[in-house]
Amino acid sequence: MTYKIGIDAGGTHTTAEAYDQNGNLLTKVETGQGNVNADYEEAMANIKDAIRQIQAELGPDCEKILAGIAGVSVTGEYAKISQELANTFNVPSKTITDSAIALYRALKGKDGILTIAGTGSVVNGLQNGHIIAVGGYGHLLGDEGSGYAISIAALKKALNTYDQGKTSPLTEMFTRHFNVNRMEDCNALVYRMDRPQIGKLALLVSSLANQGDSDAILVLEDQADLLAHDILMCLDRFTTPKPMDIAFTGSVLTKNEVVRKRVEADILAKYPDANFIISDGGNASGVLYDEATDYTRPLIK
Amino acid sequence: MTYKIGIDAGGTHTTAEAYDQNGNLLTKVETGQGNVNADYEEAMANIKDAIRQIQAELGPDCEKILAGIAGVSVTGEYAKISQELANTFNVPSKTITDSAIALYRALKGKDGILTIAGTGSVVNGLQNGHIIAVGGYGHLLGDEGSGYAISIAALKKALNTYDQGKTSPLTEMFTRHFNVNRMEDCNALVYRMDRPQIGKLALLVSSLANQGDSDAILVLEDQADLLAHDILMCLDRFTTPKPMDIAFTGSVLTKNEVVRKRVEADILAKYPDANFIISDGGNASGVLYDEATDYTRPLIK
CATH class of the missing domain: 3.30.420.40 (ATPase, nucleotide binding domain)
Structure with missing residues (x-):
């Protein structure tokens, strides 16, 4: 079964949710802080940990990952993080700010x-x-x-x-x-x-x-x-x-x-x-409303 | 010769000045930061160092010490510092904020x-x-x-x-x-x-x-x-x-x-x-204008 992952990575915790093609919530996991400006290594470890837990449960057929991450508007590392997630999980990935994924979610x-x-x-x-x-x-x-x-x-x-x-x-x-x-x-x-x-x-x-x-x-x-x-x-x-x-x-x-x-x-x-x-x-469900195709592809197949 | 010491202890440096009975400046020394709220031990060491340098130059006949100290309005340790200076130097001492000694000086x-x-x-x-x-x-x-x-x-x-x-x-x-x-x-x-x-x-x-x-x-x-x-x-x-x-x-x-x-x-x-x-x-000259007699006396003679 294919699914998509939405991530809301904030200053105190990171929430990742997986949805099927019909927008049904399949599973939800929570890990620690996800602000890449506060602590890049720690935030990325928590974000990856959340994705790993979902892949372990639902298998490898993830269609895309939309990560809304606190602090990325300050560091500007959108492309770097997108590529890192795409390569690590072999899934097209996109990084936006946590307020942007909240916006997708709030306005559907x-x-x-x-x-x-x-x-x-x-x-x-x-x-x-x-x-x-x-x-x-x-x-x-x-x-x-x-x-x-x-x-x-x-x-x-x-x-x-x-x-x-x-x-x-x-x-x-x-x-x-x-x-x-x-x-x-x-x-x-x-x-x-x-x-x-x-x-x-x-x-x-x-x-x-x-x-x-x-x-x-x-x-x-x-x-x-x-x-x-x-x-x-x-x-x-x-x-x-x-x-x-x-x-x-x-x-x-x-x-x-x-x-x-x-x-x-x-x-x-x-x-x-x-x-x-x-x-x-939860704002992670913002992934359901992003119709754009500009996701970063994995470099390694 | 008797003299009085005025101290202006601020966030970046401490200035101590000695004046004779006629208000003539006898000597002036400068040491490091004197904010007791930022670092009590360091500030007190710098303040004492300044007084010691003046006593070494002018002898023991110091009549009084008026110390205007940054941060003391936050810590509230007026009495403690006054007693510490009085005992260390065997001189009547008084502690006020650095802004108060500046006020004495500005308005004479x-x-x-x-x-x-x-x-x-x-x-x-x-x-x-x-x-x-x-x-x-x-x-x-x-x-x-x-x-x-x-x-x-x-x-x-x-x-x-x-x-x-x-x-x-x-x-x-x-x-x-x-x-x-x-x-x-x-x-x-x-x-x-x-x-x-x-x-x-x-x-x-x-x-x-x-x-x-x-x-x-x-x-x-x-x-x-x-x-x-x-x-x-x-x-x-x-x-x-x-x-x-x-x-x-x-x-x-x-x-x-x-x-x-x-x-x-x-x-x-x-x-x-x-x-x-x-x-x-310099605000240390504020000592010239404090006519009050409520200086803390040394406990040890």
């Missing part, structure tokens, strides 16, 4: 936009086979509307209140969370956290916003505006007729109603016929 | 504000012996108006232009500086730079602003507004009659006219009798 191969906002954020538009990327420049230079950006903006807002010699529900939330007496004392602790840990503080901000706190709501709305601005730039760059499907994925957009509703309102103000889709779950 | 012991904007930024106000600190929360959570913040804001502005599919003098400046073809390709290089290196990109932004580029001017003015906002918060917190001397130090405020003039204009709009002072050069 149709043109439109995928907006991801989790710990980081990025906007990817697809029109006539051409991808337009907006944002996604990482925690220092971008990631508007991400959990990380929300957390930092909320901490800055609370520090501003503290600098005025005042307290607020936001300062009280942070000092309680970090178990310190003064807002200022949160800082040293924040600088010792990694980015995903900082990003999770956004959950506290959301929870305070849901209780109606104006500072928390303002922080979320500001970040939503920045993210909507990125999506609008992508829509502006589409040629007419513009595709109007806009998919959202990532914890901030799928779980935070304040952010998603504000983003939707900002977009509808300029593009009233925009259509919003929520896409959560 | 008078009440007022010192604003530092170099790689980082912080605002310190002094009134009736009480210090009010605003900002200074580091590159992720603050440092408004610093060289680092200017560089990041300029990179974000250029990436925004790039995301619109356009170029500008700012994007051209960055791609030329990094010797890459696309604005996007600057990013991986920026993420490999350390904070002082990133902060130095602000010089390019200043130079473009001096040529009249509107994007570069906007970036500088935005950061100046944020820094002025911190200074205004400090002025707001003073009790009436408020001290009106505001000293500026650090490369951004002493060398960048666009930033300094904007900060001054913002402050004068609310406090028309503000008086601005430029303070550059």
Whole structure:
């Protein structure tokens, strides 16, 4: 039986899924981190391990491998990785970013936009086979509307209140969370956290916003505006007729109603016929929607 | 001959100066980094080495040591370090932050504000012996108006232009500086730079602003507004009659006219009798202006 493999290789784990000709899921395996910019050797070992497990189960008749890999947009090693996979497994292979395979999956191969906002954020538009990327420049230079950006903006807002010699529900939330007496004392602790840990503080901000706190709501709305601005730039760059499907994925957009509703309102103000889709779950199935034939062939038969 | 020692212990080097009773500089020595948060043992070794060199030259009759030490506001080890210096050198000693000794020096012991904007930024106000600190929360959570913040804001502005599919003098400046073809390709290089290196990109932004580029001017003015906002918060917190001397130090405020003039204009709009002072050069002489007697005494005579 022939099958195709889709891979979603991200910063914490790699998911590989195999589908038959009718799009039925045959099997799914998960291995470790797959970000080739964080650790190329480790990521490639985890990606190959996932493919090997599937071949061991389903046999050699794999038709193609579409690998969506985190970090490849930074390293630029699309061709190198495609050739390495094609040669190792003797299967036509193609490497794209993890956000691109998520885009194929979210829009089922149709043109439109995928907006991801989790710990980081990025906007990817697809029109006539051409991808337009907006944002996604990482925690220092971008990631508007991400959990990380929300957390930092909320901490800055609370520090501003503290600098005025005042307290607020936001300062009280942070000092309680970090178990310190003064807002200022949160800082040293924040600088010792990694980015995903900082990003999770956004959950506290959301929870305070849901209780109606104006500072928390303002922080979320500001970040939503920045993210909507990125999506609008992508829509502006589409040629007419513009595709109007806009998919959202990532914890901030799928779980935070304040952010998603504000983003939707900002977009509808300029593009009233925009259509919003929520896409959560596995992106490896994006392989089902890539009709392109530009897969790298094995050098050794 | 009795003398007093002032120490300015910063992230790259430690300066110690000795003064006689009339405020004449007797000698000055420089050793390595003195940030106790970066490396406590190394910083203390460098600080002690500087004091030892001065005692070797001027003899044991040191009246007091005032140590302004970077990082101590994070670690909070004021008392511990004061006692350690007092015991080691058998001299009454006091530990404050490096920004506080800079404040004593800039205002010659008078009440007022010192604003530092170099790689980082912080605002310190002094009134009736009480210090009010605003900002200074580091590159992720603050440092408004610093060289680092200017560089990041300029990179974000250029990436925004790039995301619109356009170029500008700012994007051209960055791609030329990094010797890459696309604005996007600057990013991986920026993420490999350390904070002082990133902060130095602000010089390019200043130079473009001096040529009249509107994007570069906007970036500088935005950061100046944020820094002025911190200074205004400090002025707001003073009790009436408020001290009106505001000293500026650090490369951004002493060398960048666009930033300094904007900060001054913002402050004068609310406090028309503000008086601005430029303070550059050594801060160790702040020891001359500390009239307090709360120095930690040696435990061992």
